Amino acid sequence: MSERVGVYICHCGSNIAGIVDVEEVARWAGETLEDVVVSREYKFMCSSLGQELIEEDIKEQGLTRVVVGACSPHLHEKTFRRACANAGLNPYLCQMTSLREQVSWVIEDRAAATEKAKAMISAAVERVKLHEPLEAEHVPVNPTTLVVGGGIAGIQAALELADAGYPVVMVEREPSIGGHMAQFDKTFPTLDCAACILTPKMSDVGMHPNITLLTYSEVEEVTGFVGNFHARIRKKARFVNEELCTGCGICIEKCPKNVLDEGFEVGLGFRKAIYRPFPQAIPKFPVVDTVNCTYFETGKCLACEKFCPTEAIDMEQKDEILSYDVGNVILATGYDLFDSRKLPQYGYGRLPNVFTNLEFERLCNAAGPTEGSIVLRDGVTTPKSVAIIHCVGSRDQNNNPYCSAICCMSALKFGHLVMEKTGAEVYSFYIDMRPLSKGYEEFYDRLMQEGMHFVRGRVAEVTDIARTPEEEGKLVIQAEDTLVGKQRRVPVDMVILMAGLEPRADADEVGIKFGISCGAAGWFTERHPKLDPVATMTDGIFIAGVCQGPKDIPDTVAQGAAASARVQGMISKGSVEIEPVVATIDAERCSGCRICNELCPYNAIEFLADEGVSYINTALCKGCGTCVAACPAKAISGAHFRDDQIFAEIEGLLFDALPAADDAVLA
Amino acid sequence: MAETTYEPKIVAFLCNWCSYRAADLAGTSRMKYPANIRMVRVMCSGRVDPAFVLRAISKGADGVMIAGCHPGECHYQEQNYKTMRRFEMLKQTLLGFGMEEKRIRLQWASAAEGGVLAQAIRDMVDDIRALGPMNWPGNWAPDPDAEEAILALAEEHAEVMEVAR
Numbered sequence: 001m002s003e004r005v006g007v008y009i010c011h012c013g014s015n016i017a018g019i020v021d022v023e024e025v026a027r028w029a030g031e032t033l034e035d036v037v038v039s040r041e042y043k044f045m046c047s048s049l050g051q052e053l054i055e056e057d058i059k060e061q062g063l064t065r066v067v068v069g070a071c072s073p074h075l076h077e078k079t080f081r082r083a084c085a086n087a088g089l090n091p092y093l094c095q096m097t098s099l100r101e102q103v104s105w106v107i108e109d110r111a112a113a114t115e116k117a118k119a120m121i122s123a124a125v126e127r128v129k130l131h132e133p134l135e136a137e138h139v140p141v142n143p144t145t146l147v148v149g150g151g152i153a154g155i156q157a158a159l160e161l162a163d164a165g166y167p168v169v170m171v172e173r174e175p176s177i178g179g180h181m182a183q184f185d186k187t188f189p190t191l192d193c194a195a196c197i198l199t200p201k202m203s204d205v206g207m208h209p210n211i212t213l214l215t216y217s218e219v220e221e222v223t224g225f226v227g228n229f230h231a232r233i234r235k236k237a238r239f240v241n242e243e244l245c246t247g248c249g250i251c252i253e254k255c256p257k258n259v260l261d262e263g264f265e266v267g268l269g270f271r272k273a274i275y276r277p278f279p280q281a282i283p284k285f286p287v288v289d290t291v292n293c294t295y296f297e298t299g300k301c302l303a304c305e306k307f308c309p310t311e312a313i314d315m316e317q318k319d320e321i322l323s324y325d326v327g328n329v330i331l332a333t334g335y336d337l338f339d340s341r342k343l344p345q346y347g348y349g350r351l352p353n354v355f356t357n358l359e360f361e362r363l364c365n366a367a368g369p370t371e372g373s374i375v376l377r378d379g380v381t382t383p384k385s386v387a388i389i390h391c392v393g394s395r396d397q398n399n400n401p402y403c404s405a406i407c408c409m410s411a412l413k414f415g416h417l418v419m420e421k422t423g424a425e426v427y428s429f430y431i432d433m434r435p436l437s438k439g440y441e442e443f444y445d446r447l448m449q450e451g452m453h454f455v456r457g458r459v460a461e462v463t464d465i466a467r468t469p470e471e472e473g474k475l476v477i478q479a480e481d482t483l484v485g486k487q488r489r490v491p492v493d494m495v496i497l498m499a500g501l502e503p504r505a506d507a508d509e510v511g512i513k514f515g516i517s518c519g520a521a522g523w524f525t526e527r528h529p530k531l532d533p534v535a536t537m538t539d540g541i542f543i544a545g546v547c548q549g550p551k552d553i554p555d556t557v558a559q560g561a562a563a564s565a566r567v568q569g570m571i572s573k574g575s576v577e578i579e580p581v582v583a584t585i586d587a588e589r590c591s592g593c594r595i596c597n598e599l600c601p602y603n604a605i606e607f608l609a610d611e612g613v614s615y616i617n618t619a620l621c622k623g624c625g626t627c628v629a630a631c632p633a634k635a636i637s638g639a640h641f642r643d644d645q646i647f648a649e650i651e652g653l654l655f656d657a658l659p660a661a662d663d664a665v666l667a
Numbered sequence: 668m669a670e671t672t673y674e675p676k677i678v679a680f681l682c683n684w685c686s687y688r689a690a691d692l693a694g695t696s697r698m699k700y701p702a703n704i705r706m707v708r709v710m711c712s713g714r715v716d717p718a719f720v721l722r723a724i725s726k727g728a729d730g731v732m733i734a735g736c737h738p739g740e741c742h743y744q745e746q747n748y749k750t751m752r753r754f755e756m757l758k759q760t761l762l763g764f765g766m767e768e769k770r771i772r773l774q775w776a777s778a779a780e781g782g783v784l785a786q787a788i789r790d791m792v793d794d795i796r797a798l799g800p801m802n803w804p805g806n807w808a809p810d811p812d813a814e815e816a817i818l819a820l821a822e823e824h825a826e827v828m829e830v831a832r
Binding site for chain 2 (some may be wrong): 072073074098100101102103105106107108109112113115116119120123512515517518519520525537581599601602622623624625626628629630638641643646647649650651653654656657658
């Protein structure tokens with residue numbers, strides 16, 4: 001019995017119809033292609049009216065197959081499959097082809113675009129006729145969520161999940177959660193102190209009965225699939241027994257070794273060889289820095305062990321490998337700061353009084369190395385004038401072309417803090433001011449009224465070579481003032497570089513580990529830039545915070561909450577649909593050659609020695625189809641991507657081509 | 668003879684995760700490329716059976732592109748390495764048949780590389796336009812010396828071949 005195929009061509013407003021002659025394609029398909037019984041075009045196929053059109057035709061015209069020529073299947077394949085299912089047709093009997101992304105948006109010539117659209121419809125029709133009904137498998141969702149990264153994004157996501165009653169495993173690479181926000185002094189535009197709003201949330205995470213907190217730990221491997229991931233986590237040895245440690249801090253006090261703190265204090269302060277990154281660290285347990293600890297260097301000392309009242313120090317401790325089964329993953333891995341040394345013209349690392357934004361946060365912080373006094377690198381002198389340079393490494397074709405989104409507002413905050421604490425003159429060198437969110441423009445106004453100076457122009461150079469007596473002993477900012485149209489030299493005591501945000505150095509590696517990708521700039525790619533910003537192309541893996549792209553704290557928190565809401569939705573639904581696109585082996589045809597066994601990266605194929613054939617465990621199969629292509633006996637079949645279906649698609653695509661034999665007439 | 672109106676037809680096999688998304692991105696970014704390429708979506712470039720390529724050619728394609736994730740970035744961990752190996756063998760076979768090298772192309776394009784894919788398509792269409800239609804027998808230049816040698820060999824071993832038969 002032949003199939004009854006319905007063809008639907010979407011105008012997508014004028015997106016497709018503006019280039020493709022949709023009426024002609026629909027007419028042609030209806031008149032030319034075998035088994036097509038209905039062929040229509042419609043303004044918006046994805047609208048409810050468009051979907052109803054398909055549903056009515058299935059019911060009234062008895063369609064057995066549906067082809068939709070519209071946008072990319074990545075956008076609306078689910079929509080049209082659902083429409084088919086609503087009308088009682090198995091959703092896998094629908095085929096979508098991309099007349100927008102692959103035709104109307106990339107081709108300028110109307111005739112060529114229409115011809116290509118015909119080829120694609122013809123391919124879809126030939127293919128869909130060979131489709132077979134498939135049933136999606138439903139598997140339960142493990143209610144535990146893995147949150148990777150303990151900055152404010154991860155904290156927000158973890159707390160919302162835990163408060164809703166769901167278990168969370170939080171993994172943080174550093175000894176304490178808190179992330180970059182814990183290093184900040186004040187937060188714009190309200191100027192409330194970062195620690196005051198962050199540390200209560202940190203302790204909530206530490207004490208929450210639903211949260212298993214693993215700090216100083218890293219995810220080594222993730223296997224499985226949505227609803228059923230399996231994570232292997234390395235918990236690095238802290239050399240402190242967490243069961244016994246009370247966090248009293250006597251070990252830190254007694255440790256004789258001072259170490260420059262290049263982590264939390266960004267090189268401005270010192271810590272001990274056994275340390276907590278900062279006093280409010282969560283968890284409170286210290287960690288031994290084996291690179292600097294005297295015991296690890298010489299085998300002697302153990303002052304910490306001697307003085308520990310609970311005998312919690314354990315120098316024999318080894319890394320532990322822990323395993324967790326989780327249903328979903330939220331990645332909130334944050335960012336690295338742009339390395340200002342890459343712009344030698346600004347003198348960072350060479351001119352002592354050039355600071356980065358993060359260094360300034362620590363300088364300004366009452367809990368920081370200077371107890372909040374803003375002083376030069378000598379530790380005593382208060383600057384009388386400060387220059388803030390925007391867009392360091394950002395909006396720069398030689399480095400990061402994107403805007404780092406937070407620096408304008410941080411610079412305004414710094415301006416306020418400098419003026420408030422020191423009374424110094426503050427000069428901001430900006431390209432454009434971008435105070436975009438709620439209350440930000442008002443904060444900019446406030447700073448203008450407070451007397452911060454704004455010079456519009458990218459700074460060419462920071463130099464200590466004076467040209468005039470006033471410039472002696474100063475750092476001179478050389479920049480073009482583009483509003484006045486002339487070069488300016490501004491002598492100052494201190495320079496703050498607003499270093500931009502960059503993807504983590506290992507973002508690519510982490511992405512591969514979790515099966516998600518990074519965009520051109522290196523940030524994790526969301527499923528849809530506008531409509532699905534926290535999901536990824538891999539089901540069950542979500543992203544939140546700056547790892548997805550530069551953003552400020554309010555947006556980061558919003559994304560953490562959004563990711564948690566998405567996960568809660570998955571958990572409360574209870575099960576997920578697994579695409580039935582898997583491979584199977586026909587035991588009758590299998591010769592037992594075992595070529596396929598070695599090809600599967602998921603170990604889904606096992607060899608049944610008794611029967612002398614290979615067998616695919618469909619629960620492990622991800623449906624890539626590599627084994628299908630490799631089987632010399634053609635015993636393996638890949639559902640929904642069978643050989644005959646793809647052959648039919650190829651032949652349909654080439655409906656207007658001459659076969660090779662007839663074409664080879666040229667001498 | 669190849670006329671000025673000759674428009675090659677190229678079939679491309681794109682993996683679902685990187686290169687098909689690169690095509691999506693090329694579209695949403697309104698990058699332009701010639702209409703000569705027609706795409707088939709497969710889950711992974713590793714699914715591309717050499718028979719698909721041969722079928723496309725036998726049905727009149729003037730060239731075939733296989734596109735996948737960059738090595739090390741495969742959605743299925745490492746399957747594109749298998750594509751790479753398979754592609755080399757297939758290419759050698761097709762070259763042996765007298766097909767020009769530029770008619771078959773393996774292209775890596777990540778989901779962020781709409782521009783890379785669009786440029787590869789433009790280049791390939793230009794290359795094949797310059798080659799003209801498929802011309803296998805024409806490319807198979809006869810070598811009289813080789814033919815003579817084969818005949819001489821056959822004569823020399825006629826007895827053995829008789830037995831073997």
